[in-house]
Amino acid sequence: MRRAAGAVALWPALAGQAQAHATEQGFVLLLPTGLYIVSGGAVVALTVLLLARLPGRAALAPFRPVTLWRRARPAAWPGLAVAALLLWLIWQGWAGSRDPLGNPLSLGVWVVFWMGLVSVQGLLGDIWSRLDPWRALARLAPRYKPPLRYPRCWGHWPAVLGFLAFAGFLLTDPAPADPARLAVVVAGYALVTLGALALFGPLWLVRAEVLGVFLRAYARMEIFGRRGGRRALGLPGWQVLRGPRPSTGLAVLMLLLLGSGSFDGLNETFWWLALIGTNPLEFPGRSAVVAVNVAGLLITNAALLAILAGTLALGARLTGESTGTTGLIRLYAPTLLPIALAYHIAHYLTALLMDGQYVLAGLSEALHLGDFHVTAGFLSHPGPVRAIWLTQAGVVVAGHVIALMLAHAIALGRGQSVRRAALGQAPLALFMVGYTVFGLWLLAAPRGV
Numbered sequence: 001m002r003r004a005a006g007a008v009a010l011w012p013a014l015a016g017q018a019q020a021h022a023t024e025q026g027f028v029l030l031l032p033t034g035l036y037i038v039s040g041g042a043v044v045a046l047t048v049l050l051l052a053r054l055p056g057r058a059a060l061a062p063f064r065p066v067t068l069w070r071r072a073r074p075a076a077w078p079g080l081a082v083a084a085l086l087l088w089l090i091w092q093g094w095a096g097s098r099d100p101l102g103n104p105l106s107l108g109v110w111v112v113f114w115m116g117l118v119s120v121q122g123l124l125g126d127i128w129s130r131l132d133p134w135r136a137l138a139r140l141a142p143r144y145k146p147p148l149r150y151p152r153c154w155g156h157w158p159a160v161l162g163f164l165a166f167a168g169f170l171l172t173d174p175a176p177a178d179p180a181r182l183a184v185v186v187a188g189y190a191l192v193t194l195g196a197l198a199l200f201g202p203l204w205l206v207r208a209e210v211l212g213v214f215l216r217a218y219a220r221m222e223i224f225g226r227r228g229g230r231r232a233l234g235l236p237g238w239q240v241l242r243g244p245r246p247s248t249g250l251a252v253l254m255l256l257l258l259g260s261g262s263f264d265g266l267n268e269t270f271w272w273l274a275l276i277g278t279n280p281l282e283f284p285g286r287s288a289v290v291a292v293n294v295a296g297l298l299i300t301n302a303a304l305l306a307i308l309a310g311t312l313a314l315g316a317r318l319t320g321e322s323t324g325t326t327g328l329i330r331l332y333a334p335t336l337l338p339i340a341l342a343y344h345i346a347h348y349l350t351a352l353l354m355d356g357q358y359v360l361a362g363l364s365e366a367l368h369l370g371d372f373h374v375t376a377g378f379l380s381h382p383g384p385v386r387a388i389w390l391t392q393a394g395v396v397v398a399g400h401v402i403a404l405m406l407a408h409a410i411a412l413g414r415g416q417s418v419r420r421a422a423l424g425q426a427p428l429a430l431f432m433v434g435y436t437v438f439g440l441w442l443l444a445a446p447r448g449v
Contacts, residue, residue, distance in 0.1 A: 033389075033444035040397045041437045047401045048429040051408045052422035059418070060409050063241050065234030067227055079136025086133060086190065093183025100177035101358045109186065110177055111355045114170075115348040118218065122341040123236070126219040132212055134193055138202045146201035155207060156249030162210030163253055164297075167260040171267060172294050174287040217246075217254055221337050237406050240334045241413065248326055251333035255308065258340035259301035265347050265442040266300065267293055280447075305329075308336075311427035319416070319424040332428070335406040339432075342399025343439060346392035350379070353388070392443050400436045404429060 051059055085108075093105035100106035121128055129135070169185060170176055196204045205212055219225075225232050225239045232238075246254065266272050273280045276292045286293075312328040315321070323331070354376060361372040378384040407428055411421035 033440075036389075036393050037437055037440040037444065040393060040440050041433050043397050044400045044404065044433045044436045047404050048422075048425075048433070051404065051425075052418065054418070056412045056418050059405070059412060062235045062405065063238040063409055065225065065227055065232035065238050068231040068233055070230050075130070076136045076139050078130050079133050079139075082131050083133035083137060086186070090183050090187050090190070093179040093186070096179060098179060100179060101355065102362070103179040104362060105182055105186070106177045106179050107355070107359050107362060109182060111352065111359055115352040116356070118215070119341075119345050119348075119352075121215050122218040122221045122337075122344070123223065125222045125224040126216070128212065128215040128219070132205075134197060134205050134209060134212070135202070137194070138197060138205065144201070146199055148199045150200040150203040150207065155247045156213060156253060158208035159210045159213040160249050160253050160256065162208070163214055163256050163260070164301075166210060167256070167264075167297060168294060171260070171264055171297055172286070172290050174285065174290065213250070214253060214257060217250065217257070217334075217337065218341060220334060221341050235402070237335075237338055237402050240337065240406050241409055243334070245330050246333060248330060251330045252305065254333040254337055254340070255305055255329075256301055258336050258343065259304040260297065261340055261343040261347065262304070262439070262442070263297050263300040265343070267296060268447040269442070269445040270447070271445065272296070307431060308332075308428075311431045314427040315424040318426065319420050321424060331410060332407055335403050335410065338399040338402040338406070339396075339435065339439075340399075342395045346395045346439075346443060349392055349395075350388060353378075389443070393440055396439045396443070397436060400432050400439075404432055 089105040089108050092103060096105070097103045100110075117127070173181075175181055193204075193209055196208065200208075207213070220239045220243055221236050222239065223233055223236055225234070227242075270280050273283070276289060276296075278284065278289060309325050309329060312332060313325050316323060316325075316328060321328075357372070357374040361374055364370060364372040404425075407425055408421055411424055412418070416424065
């Protein structure tokens with residue numbers, strides 16, 4: 001009886017969001033998604049054939065940036081403002097509303113930062129370098145000498161472990177959006193980062209602080225970048241060709257961005273729930289599948305790493321390449337960043353359109369601008385849902401096309417002929433065609449969570 005009363009009490013709060021999600025997915029399932037999936041795979045396959053026929057100059061030309069204005073040195077005050085805001089958000093997580101859609105900490109972390117800022121960081125420019133609170137705090141004591149030297153052998157591996165912990169919390173924790181629970185995690189991360197900064201100095205932020213490391217990795221995809229001392233504008237990914245080769249740890253982190261993003265969509269599908277023996281119509285809750293989802297996250301990332309290593313090794317064997325597999329992974333891992341970013345944008349687009357309204361509502365209330373009406377009405381009509389689906393599918397296909405172009409350009413930049421580059425990239429190209437189909441299937445597959 002109490003459970004029934006609780007369900008009745010919760011229904012008005014949850015019905016709008018639940019029905020909006022179900023309606024949107026229902027419309028998607030009515031679309032000819034099979035045709036779109038096949039068409040997306042065909043576009044990527046045609047890109048492979050086109051690159052094999054284009055002269056080397058034509059393949060490299062799209063990634064030549066246009067130089068713009070002189071670049072100004074970032075000021076410290078935006079980062080200090082973010083540090084102050086972070087303290088307030090942590091306090092709100094403990095003392096504020098228990099509703100994740102009404103608490104500024106939950107909205108700030110998962111909507112503003114994870115859905116919004118990460119997408120903008122990868123698309124437009126490195127805004128995190130201006131907002132990073134840890135760098136701003138480090139600049140307050142420029143003459144401070146840390147007591148310990150950051151071990152060179154650690155490389156970027158602490159950031160790899162940190163990202164796995166972050167992805168595990170996001171994808172497998174029973175309540176990652178619970179404000180009080182999130183406040184403990186954010187406060188703990190802040191204390192660990194400040195402690196490590198005091199012990200190892202700013203080098204910790206460059207190699208081990210996970211948020212800064214993966215956001216700088218995504219910044220290689222931005223259209224606005226740095227060329228010498230000036231700003232430059234180019235096709236997304238142009239900085240991948242001009243940036244330094246990543247360390248092994250950083251290359252693995254780039255692969256984790258793709259693998260974890262893929263599992264983020266996979267673990268919601270009927271296929272996955274059937275695989276783990278869970279009835280999607282009687283889902284027992286996230287706490288019942290924590291262990292299996294942790295295993296799935298690790299297996300997905302390990303499988304991606306193994307498949308990429310295998311395709312690169314096969315391509316090297318076809319062309320007589322002498323570079324080892326680890327060196328090839330370091331060389332080509334950045335070319336997967338467009339796919340990882342595309343999946344991130346496509347996967348969270350609908351959630352951002354919905355939950356972003358709660359951010360605007362909170363700002364409107366805080367600034368006394370009047371009531372902001374949150375609506376899911378646009379998801380109740382086939383037209384907007386079709387537009388969202390086509391945007392998601394287009395972003396995913398564009399990400400794979402850019403990834404193929406980058407991989408081909410890297411091979412040409414190493415002095416290979418067009419024919420040899422195409423031959424060496426053939427296994428990787430087949431993998432990307434298959435991954436395109438897989439990614440579009442993830443968007444269209446029915447979900448049970």
